[in-house]
Amino acid sequence: MKLLDLFIKKRSSKFRSAYVIINPAAGKMQINKFLNLSKSYFKKYKIKYEYSLTASQGDASRLAHKAVQDKYDIVFAAGGDGTVNEVANGIMSSSKTVLGIIPLGTVNILSLELNIPQNPLKALDLIFEGRVNNIDIGKANDKYFVLMAGCGFDSYAIYRVNLKLKKYLGAIAYIFAGLYSAIKYKPKKININIDNHRIDDVGYFVVAENAGSYGGMFKLAPYADFNDGLLDVCVFKKYGFFEVIRYFWGIALGQHMDFPDVRYYQCRNVELFSDENVLLHTDGELIGSLPVSVTVNKERLKILVP
Ligand SMILES: [Mg+2]
Structure with a gap:
């Protein structure tokens, strides 16, 4: 002893x-x-x-x-x-x-x-x-984020999520909100600049990832890396109830990268803008609406890891 x-x-x-x-x-x-x-x-x-x-x-x-x-x-x-x-x-x-x-x-x-x-x-x-690791941290306008910044369908689902349901069901509340939103969401076009170049792709649901995971089990950005100083941007180009179901099914199975209507970019800066009011979230919290300029600060966050 x-x-x-x-x-x-x-x-x-x-x-x-x-x-x-x-x-x-x-x-x-x-x-x-x-x-x-x-x-x-x-x-x-x-x-x-x-x-x-x-x-x-x-x-x-x-x-x-x-x-x-x-x-x-x-x-x-x-x-x-x-x-x-x-x-x-x-x-x-x-x-x-x-x-x-x-x-x-x-x-x-x-x-x-x-x-x-x-x-x-x-x-x-x-x-x-443990040891202290330096990892990248994203920034959407003036807000930092560790996981992702997203807009379009998913920020609408976050907007719709029932807080009482979230308290009791946790992550599952988001699946209900997602299904509800897939029916209710009125799609809005999102325009995209990647590293200051306008790209032809228009999205209805765009996510800029610092981490690879999306909602835990989903690997939305399979090439995302915390130390590469890059954002991994996923653009979902179509919209409709069945499109949303197909996208999420594809993400769950890790097959969405093969879809012809999904685009993937790695960049240092992405600007998203729309003629309509499109909600924006960082790490699952609504922070406002488009337009947004998303950047990444390479290895700026000191974090305790195993
Ligand atoms: Mg990265």
Whole structure:
């Protein structure tokens, strides 16, 4: 036992202080358990810590920005992809602050893509066992994103998703919203500039990916890479109920790249614009409407990974 204690005491982390931002949507029981265990963990290893729970949209971003000003070494986003997105936006004012991810509650695609343990305490343990990686971060107008920026059909589905249903069903709520939207959505033409060149393709559903996954199981951008300084843009050129079903079926099976009405581009900048009002989302949160200029900052985000 004494030997084991000695071994544990020898563990040291390069992080002396940690700020943990928690999205309470995860549920009281899960959060309380995580709070109790992680507090004793931080105390044991003499890491200065602070916790905050978010109450509304924008809180995580504001709290992360404050943590940067208070010189915390690492800011943990404990929640789903929405929380990660906000914390990433909040820490971009610093070139030193590291983003940590603790998957809690809802879907956390980024953690899956980066092989971060899905067990919250194991994810926290990366402050000893993990390493800091620099990954690309996208920017849509003035908002940063880690996964994707999308417009057209999918942002409409996000707009339509029932929040109560989302709370109980998680990702499945989006499938319902998707089916509903496939019937209801009035298609709008999206024009595209790739690296300042107008292309002939017009899309009804366009996604610029930093990560490859889309909604977890779907691999929308199979060639996406977090370190290549490029965006992977998928353009879906047709629209209709059966078209949407075919696209998503193709994405699920990994065959959409062979469809003649799907285009794929790798670029540093994509501009999307429309004569109509087309909603825009980053990482699954609506941020406004077109036009948008999407860029990527190569390896600008410091993130804790296994
Ligand atoms: Mg890339």
